[in-house]
Amino acid sequence: MIRIDGLKKNYGNYTALENIDLELLNGEFIAILGPSGCGKTTLLRLLAGFMKPTEGTISIDDEIAASSSKLVPPEKRNISMVFQSFALWPHMTVEEHIRFPLKHHRFGKTNAKEEQEKRVSEALEMVGLSHLKDRYPAELSGGQKQRVALARAIVPKPSLLLMDEPLSALDAELRMEMRREIGAIHRKMGTTIIYVTHDQGEALAMADRIVVMNHGKIEQIGTPESIYNTPQSVFVSTFVGKGNLIKGEWVNEDKFIPADFPAVSWTDIGIAKEIKAQNLYPVRPEQWKLGEVDQNQMTGIVQFAQFQGNEIHYSIQSGEEMINVYASVFEKRFLPGDSVSLKIYTGTAQKAVLVGSR
Structure with a gap:
């Protein structure tokens, strides 16, 4: 030892x-x-x-x-x-x-x-x-x-x-x-x-x-x-896995409201106190679920879409944030200029659920 x-x-x-x-x-x-x-x-x-x-x-x-x-x-x-x-x-x-x-x-x-x-x-x-x-x-x-x-x-x-x-x-x-x-x-x-x-x-x-x-x-x-899956600092969340750090506000210990989207709230999925203290919510690129525009969800505009074999890598402008999204090629494809909604997958690969809106 x-x-x-x-x-x-x-x-x-x-x-x-x-x-x-x-x-x-x-x-x-x-x-x-x-x-x-x-x-x-x-x-x-x-x-x-x-x-x-x-x-x-x-x-x-x-x-x-x-x-x-x-x-x-x-x-x-x-x-x-x-x-x-x-x-x-x-x-x-x-x-x-x-x-x-x-x-x-x-x-x-x-x-x-x-x-x-x-x-x-x-x-x-x-x-x-x-x-x-x-x-x-x-x-x-x-x-x-x-x-x-x-x-x-x-x-x-x-x-x-x-x-x-x-x-x-x-x-x-x-x-x-x-x-x-x-x-x-x-x-x-x-x-x-x-x-x-x-x-x-x-x-x-x-x-x-x-x-x-x-x-x-x-x-x-x-x-x-x-x-x-559970980074304990801002550095780890961005260095390992290149996570997105969404700015907003933690209303209490288990509810987060992203900036510019007051109608949306996300629940705590085990986010570290250090990250919460900076009013951030880390999301991995593969945790996003893209869909048609829904006013009860976070939205953005596709800037880039890159084919990567089994995945499409999107860059999406949402307010002041540039968000990286990795989506399966078997899901609906979006093109640069398309408006999309962004939901968050949580849970395991066997049983994924979406963080709901309020």
């Missing part, structure tokens, strides 16, 4: 991390999600042992690994790391890369030739590179290079695997494929994984829990479902 208490990191007068508290269970897949400059890579570097925190502690299995006065270096921690840049050596073959940790990793080192052969073979098979074991990095595609880096990281069987935006250099199709590979490896090995990313799709698809960060602080920690 890894425990982070009151972690802070300063670079001169700049505070990169402030008051970070986090507990990671053995075997958990944790995604650290946030925009560039939010502190997620700094947190990863502290967990790796590359530097000391300014304040606070990092404990691994109840022993302090880092504090302002103590630092257990990376080579004395049972960890591996996968970098965005692959970090492969041009003079070594795929097989030599994967064998390297078995010769030099403090915790994964083994001198038994048969054991080395077995573990290298298992790692190659896990990442689907058995047929390319004699190739050099210059002879590999981007996706193959990332598989080599991944196999090299997992072959010593670390207790903690750190991944710093490992898929950002790959194209969209390869990213989807590698997500499946990493997920399968995690299920098979049970290693604790901390995965840094700015891609919400990766975090939602792969993680057991997500840590959303902004300006060096943790905004919210939770399962992908709780982060997406």
